[in-house]
Amino acid sequence: MSEIREIVDLFDGILKDKKLEKYTYTLVKSEKQELNVENDEFKLMRTVFNNYASIKVFKDNKMGNASGNDLSEEALKKLADDGVSAAESSPEDPCHDFAPDQGKDVFRQGIYEPDMDRFIERIKEFLAAVKKEYPQVKVMQAIGSYDRNNWISRNTNGTEFEAFTGEYSFYAGVCASDGEATTGIDGAGFTAKDLDTPFIELGEMRRCLDSISKSIHPESLEGKFEGTVILTPGCAENFLYMVIGNYISDGVVIDGTSMWLDKVGEQVASEKLTVALKPYDERIVMGERGTQDGFRAEDVTLIEKGVLKTHRLGLYASNKTGRPVVKNTGGAMVVEPGDKSIDEIIASVDKGLLMSGFSGGQPGANGEFSGVAKNSFLIENGKVKGAVTETMVNGNLGEVVKNIRAISKELTCSGDSVMPYIAVDGIIVSGK
Amino acid sequence: MLQDILQKEKELFEDGVQTVLRGQENRNRRVVILKGNIVQNSRSESRGINARVGKDGLFGFASIAEYSEEAARKVLKAASENAALLAHHSENKGIVLPPSYGSGVIPTNRDIVDAEQKKIIDACRTIDAYVEKKYPDLESRTVVYTEDSQDRIIYSSDAYSGHLTTPRCYIYVMMSAKTKEGAPVELFKALGGYGCFEDNFADLEQYYPEIDQLYKKVMDKKEGVYAEAGYKTVVLGGMMGGMLAHEAVGHTVEADLVMGGSVAGPNLGKRVASDLVTMIDYAHTYNGETAPLPVYLDDEGTKAVDAELIRDGILTGYMNSRETAEKYKMKPAGNARGWTFSDEPLIRMRNTCILPGKNTVEELIESVDDGYYLIDSGNGQADLTGEFMFGVTCGYEIKNGKLGRALLDTTVTGVAFEMLKTVDMVSDKVEWSSSGFCGKKQPMAVGMGGPHMRCKIMIGGR
Numbered sequence: 001m002s003e004i005r006e007i008v009d010l011f012d013g014i015l016k017d018k019k020l021e022k023y024t025y026t027l028v029k030s031e032k033q034e035l036n037v038e039n040d041e042f043k044l045m046r047t048v049f050n051n052y053a054s055i056k057v058f059k060d061n062k063m064g065n066a067s068g069n070d071l072s073e074e075a076l077k078k079l080a081d082d083g084v085s086a087a088e089s090s091p092e093d094p095c096h097d098f099a100p101d102q103g104k105d106v107f108r109q110g111i112y113e114p115d116m117d118r119f120i121e122r123i124k125e126f127l128a129a130v131k132k133e134y135p136q137v138k139v140m141q142a143i144g145s146y147d148r149n150n151w152i153s154r155n156t157n158g159t160e161f162e163a164f165t166g167e168y169s170f171y172a173g174v175c176a177s178d179g180e181a182t183t184g185i186d187g188a189g190f191t192a193k194d195l196d197t198p199f200i201e202l203g204e205m206r207r208c209l210d211s212i213s214k215s216i217h218p219e220s221l222e223g224k225f226e227g228t229v230i231l232t233p234g235c236a237e238n239f240l241y242m243v244i245g246n247y248i249s250d251g252v253v254i255d256g257t258s259m260w261l262d263k264v265g266e267q268v269a270s271e272k273l274t275v276a277l278k279p280y281d282e283r284i285v286m287g288e289r290g291t292q293d294g295f296r297a298e299d300v301t302l303i304e305k306g307v308l309k310t311h312r313l314g315l316y317a318s319n320k321t322g323r324p325v326v327k328n329t330g331g332a333m334v335v336e337p338g339d340k341s342i343d344e345i346i347a348s349v350d351k352g353l354l355m356s357g358f359s360g361g362q363p364g365a366n367g368e369f370s371g372v373a374k375n376s377f378l379i380e381n382g383k384v385k386g387a388v389t390e391t392m393v394n395g396n397l398g399e400v401v402k403n404i405r406a407i408s409k410e411l412t413c414s415g416d417s418v419m420p421y422i423a424v425d426g427i428i429v430s431g432k
Numbered sequence: 433m434l435q436d437i438l439q440k441e442k443e444l445f446e447d448g449v450q451t452v453l454r455g456q457e458n459r460n461r462r463v464v465i466l467k468g469n470i471v472q473n474s475r476s477e478s479r480g481i482n483a484r485v486g487k488d489g490l491f492g493f494a495s496i497a498e499y500s501e502e503a504a505r506k507v508l509k510a511a512s513e514n515a516a517l518l519a520h521h522s523e524n525k526g527i528v529l530p531p532s533y534g535s536g537v538i539p540t541n542r543d544i545v546d547a548e549q550k551k552i553i554d555a556c557r558t559i560d561a562y563v564e565k566k567y568p569d570l571e572s573r574t575v576v577y578t579e580d581s582q583d584r585i586i587y588s589s590d591a592y593s594g595h596l597t598t599p600r601c602y603i604y605v606m607m608s609a610k611t612k613e614g615a616p617v618e619l620f621k622a623l624g625g626y627g628c629f630e631d632n633f634a635d636l637e638q639y640y641p642e643i644d645q646l647y648k649k650v651m652d653k654k655e656g657v658y659a660e661a662g663y664k665t666v667v668l669g670g671m672m673g674g675m676l677a678h679e680a681v682g683h684t685v686e687a688d689l690v691m692g693g694s695v696a697g698p699n700l701g702k703r704v705a706s707d708l709v710t711m712i713d714y715a716h717t718y719n720g721e722t723a724p725l726p727v728y729l730d731d732e733g734t735k736a737v738d739a740e741l742i743r744d745g746i747l748t749g750y751m752n753s754r755e756t757a758e759k760y761k762m763k764p765a766g767n768a769r770g771w772t773f774s775d776e777p778l779i780r781m782r783n784t785c786i787l788p789g790k791n792t793v794e795e796l797i798e799s800v801d802d803g804y805y806l807i808d809s810g811n812g813q814a815d816l817t818g819e820f821m822f823g824v825t826c827g828y829e830i831k832n833g834k835l836g837r838a839l840l841d842t843t844v845t846g847v848a849f850e851m852l853k854t855v856d857m858v859s860d861k862v863e864w865s866s867s868g869f870c871g872k873k874q875p876m877a878v879g880m881g882g883p884h885m886r887c888k889i890m891i892g893g894r
Contacts, residue, residue: 046494046776047510054476068477093469141873182816360843364617394661
């Protein structure tokens with residue numbers, strides 16, 4: 001994939017010929033090798049050789065974006081024309097911009113030469129382990145993928161970033177059955193830079209398999225109660241991304257509908273909660289190095305001991321609102337651990353749920369959410385009871401982060417995030 | 433449209449295996465205007481060729497982001513190698529070569545006409561200006577143009593071939609207002625459908641009544657109340673009926689999920705709904721007219737026909753690939769589809785619809801003493817058991833047969849084959865939507881439709 005640099009030079013020549021003064025672009029060559037498993041057996045081997053080219057053209061305070069996957073000279077000329085055309089047809093808005101000169105750098109992450117035979121054997125080993133240790137569980141779908149990318153990003157402020165990345169990822173969607181009784185689907189996945197550890201031991205895989213095998217005969221809850229819901233690491237991550245989307249992301253700050261619009265520096269959550277996006281954390285396999293705005297990526301703490309440190313704004317939203325830009329496009333969530341074990345937290349709950357999935361509508365702009373507790377278990381008098389079905393949870397995202405009862409000291413590292421269990425009080429749980 | 437350079441590459445198809453060669457281009461156009469500011473303005477195209485080679489229940493698939501004869505030869509070779517690699521590591525012996533049920537050429541359905549970005553932006557700004565001027569009391573407004581199209585050329589070793597296109601485009605209008613307590617509430621409406629820009633947006637004024645109706649609903653919603661949680665009698669609107677057809681039932685009768693253990697497996701031939709419920713996955717024609725997103729040929733080379741799923745409350749069929757159809761002794765109906773050139777075909781819905789009944793909408797509402805009228809859904813999910821969830825973004829109380837206060841966002845849930853048995857009134861008209869994406873490893877454009885239905889359902893609330 002070394003020819004990407006030659007293509008970049010070709011593209012620079014095209015842009016120079018067109019006398020464009022301000023632009024930023026990224027060219028990518030990627031390769032995917034993917035093994036698909038269906039119902040415990042190998043089904044399909046897939047290879048994808050792909051390209052990506054994206055340019056943002058800025059002209060007279062107007063911005064246009066064009067992208068495609070054809071890196072031929074003819075296609076790159078058309079891409080440049082499309083970018084110009086999109087910019088010219090846009091109204092003036094000086095808030096569109098990209099980062100000042102960040103210098104030149106080459107990033108190398110992960111493993112660039114995969115061991116596909118060993119990867120396939122690790123997947124076979126996983127299927128065999130599930131069959132042996134969890135005989136009622138079926139691996140409905142598993143996807144094992146090795147992805148390799150080489151990209152170069154350049155802009156007219158002088159920045160040039162190049163990256164060579166390669167990582168393994170694996171996801172297994174599982175169900176369990178006993179005769180005609182079947183569970184729903186649960187799943188877990190992870191990203192890894194090596195093949196040193198059996199896949200069943202990575203991420204939330206064990207928790208997921210334990211959970212699904214105990215969920216074959218769920219019971220409906222009767223009535224309604226206000227209780228404590230313990231979010232598993234993956235579920236907690238989903239909730240925290242909903243909090244970011246609802247309260248501190250570009251759209252809700254630009255249009256002023258965020259409930260945390262003027263809360264930077266204030267206590268918005270329990271002092272137990274510290275949330276950061278840390279692409280440079282050693283537990284993150286493929287953290288961002290260059291942001292979509294052209295900045296060198298940085299670790300950023302969003303909430304520290306419950307205090308909102310910053311909105312998570314890109315450069316356009318920052319320019320539009322006069323608030324600070326965050327040099328981090330997202331992902332790589334790291335939440336600080338608490339001081340109690342998950343067993344201690346469960347023992348402290350009178351009545352509630354251990355919830356590993358939330359299937360709900362998009363929370364309203366006010367943070368109100370309601371949805372179905374999936375792959376969840378009733379907790380009563382400090383003990384985890386049976387699996388539940390047709391059970392709904394209702395609450396408010398702002399209240400969720402305020403009403404944190406405890407955060408576990410155990411952390412789950414999926415390669416993409418580092419998350420504890422989070423126990424939240426005051427959630428309405430309702431059954432039939 | 434793509435030029436056909438693939439025909440002669442058929443000579444390279446190996447004997448004794450099933451091969452499909454597909455060239456494809458996907459186009460996307462997107463403009464987002466947030467409170468008058470253009471925050472996105474983009475055009476993109478992806479183009480390439482893929483091949484799938486199958487035998488003994490194992491498949492090799494390869495794709496390259498090039499559209500050339502050389503790329504076609506490369507993917508055919510790589511797909512064969514992938515199939516061989518899998519056979520080396522697997523003892524799986526599936527169906528050797530599932531039958532094709534016919535071969536030939538499906539005629540091209542229509543052309544794709546590209547619109548200049550300026551025209552798209554002007555249309556969005558016209559809509560935005562209409563909303564800004566007429567409804568200045570809104571807290572916020574967003575206008576989003578999205579367009580995606582597929583242009584596919586398919587050659588199969590033993591089934592149908594063809595060159596088909598599926599363009600669709602929409603303008604989403606989103607409105608936000610604040611309640612007395614200062615909490616924001618939102619609603620959106622998707623305008624447009626199948627076809628290109630000029631097909632849908634040559635006359636923007638035709639959409640103003642729908643925009644006005646959206647504003648009224650937002651104003652109702654800002655005075656809205658939380659639903660009372662519990663098991664309630666409800667009237668589901670047509671959009672909710674479509675969501676039910678797709679999420680709650682449709683996924684459980686996709687044959688790959690049936691093989692995974694879905695609730696539809698042991699229920700084939702059994703009652704799963706009241707006898708008022710009939711459900712069909714339409715290929716390309718509904719009631720003599722083009723279906724919302726017509727499919728004429730799938731990516732395994734199967735000529736698309738309708739797939740009957742439920743007839744008078746009895747589960748009668750699944751949606752299949754060629755392989756699963758053989759396993760379940762059914763005929764494939766053209767449901768195996770991939771989204772981009774790099775995607776292998778998976779079993780996907782097309783235009784999934786619960787058929788209309790005999791009552792009017794007014795009769796349904798008048799029949800409810802204490803319940804809810806649930807009109808629009810933001811999203812939905814379901815799993816193997818048929819347990820489903822829909823987010824409800826627009827709804828009203830029903831008290832003594834009359835509509836009451838609007839509802840704030842809530843969620844409904846149930847188990848499909850239990851909930852459908854409670855359907856006791858069905859309206860005489862179907863409402864369709866086609867703007868959504870279904871997610872199942874890959875995205876896929878799907879149509880869904882349904883009538884109003886009276887039933888019992890679990891609703892979330894305070």
